[in-house]
Amino acid sequence: MKTLLRILGGLALLVVAMLAILWVTLQRPDLPWKTLQAKYQNAASRYVDLPGGLHVHYRDQGNPKGPVLVLVHGFSANVDTWEPWVKRLGGTYRIVSLDLPGHGLTQAPPGFQVGPTTFLDVVQGVVDHLKLQKFVLAGNSMGGAVAWNYALVHPERLDGLVLVDAGGWAHPQEGRDGPVIFKVMANPIGRALLHNLDARGLTKAGLEDAYLDKTLVTDALVDRYVDLARAPGHRDILFGLQATFRDPATPQKLAVIKIPTLVMHGRQDKLVPFADGEAFAKAIPGATLDAYGQVGHVPMEQIPDRSAANLDSWIKLKVYPPKD
Known part of the structure; x- marks a missing residue:
């Protein structure tokens, strides 16, 4: 019996040692900014320094004399998520996209904490830097929550509001379907274990849930999400966002929005249910x-032709209709 216990104890120690070795081999350090900029910066990339030590990356593209669209990406995404729209709408509109703190090529100082108004302040900082007085603001997922919150705080700056599979609707979170990586990140222990771990497999699975069509989830797409998450300080911010309390949307809160609003939502969205899109459209008068x-979850990438055409038609009908 003692011999068996010693054997089992030895096997247990061996398993622990092997898991420790696996843990070490799966650790992924930060990637230098120069490496990331060389790979993901393009000719349209620009930067602006904002309060709090933020060095914000944005792109200002399209028709410089056209109506202005300002685009805000979702969680863990970056400005590249909007490039399909830039390609299709840039001949008509001036299109400004930006990377929020913890995302893309935007740099934040060590220990930076995202507060309740941080993302709104970044949007405001970029549009003020560009001297944009009036514009149409669109946001996807978390960026959609930024957009409707901005509409509540700065309605005088908006000609139109576009919510693309927007997040932030008030409802119980327990038991909802969604990518495994979000469930892991919602748990403090999971966040600690995942922080520096190679998350490529989980990231790919999450993207396949978001895009539905697995052929769209290319190696280059997965690389972009994984690489940019490894920017210095990004993982701290990303994991912090999962632990941060959010003030959710309610019918009463959104009823004050009088700006022309378009709600775009995929019926098979696994991250933000279609019912949330219906709720936003019902709560905002005239949406x-x-x-x-x-x-x-990302119609601007999944169906870029159709979604861009719909947006263009709506803007011309509801926001900037032809003058008699």
């Missing part, structure tokens, strides 16, 4: 709902 069958 238009564009529902997309067989589409998930």
Whole structure:
């Protein structure tokens, strides 16, 4: 019996040692800013320094004399998520996209904490830097929550509001379906274990849930999400966002929005349910709902032709209609 216990004890120690070795081999350090900029910066990339030590990356593209669209990405995404729209709408509109702190090529100082108004302040800082007085603001997912919150605080700056599979609706979170990586990140222990771990497998699975069509989840796309998450300080901010309390949307809160609003939502969205899109459209007076069958969380990338055309038609009809 003692011999068996010694054997089992030895096997247990061996397993622990092997797990420790695996843990070490899966650790991934930060990537230098120069490396990331060389790979993900393009000719349209610009930077502005904002309060709090932020060095914010943005792109100002398209028709410099056209109506202005300001685009805000979702959690863990970056400005590249909007490039399909830039390609299709840039001939008509001036399109400004930006990377929020903890995302893309935007740099934050060590220990930076995202506060309740941080993302709104970044949007405001960029548009003020560019001297944009009036514009249409669009946001996807977490960026959609930034957009409707901005509309509540700065309605005088907006000609239109576009919520693309927007987050932030008030409802119980327990038991909802969604990518495994978000469930892991919602747990403090999971966040600690995942912090410096190679998350490529989980990231790919999460993207496949978001895009639905696995052929769209290319190695280059996964590389972009994984690489940019490894920017200095980004993982601290990203994991902090998962632990941060958010003030959710309610019908009462959104009823004050009088800006022309377009709600675009995929019916098969696994991250933000279609019912949330319906709720936003119902709560905001006069809002238009564009529902997309067989589409998930990112219609601007999944169905760029259709979604860009819908946006263009809506802006010309509801925001800047022809003058008699």
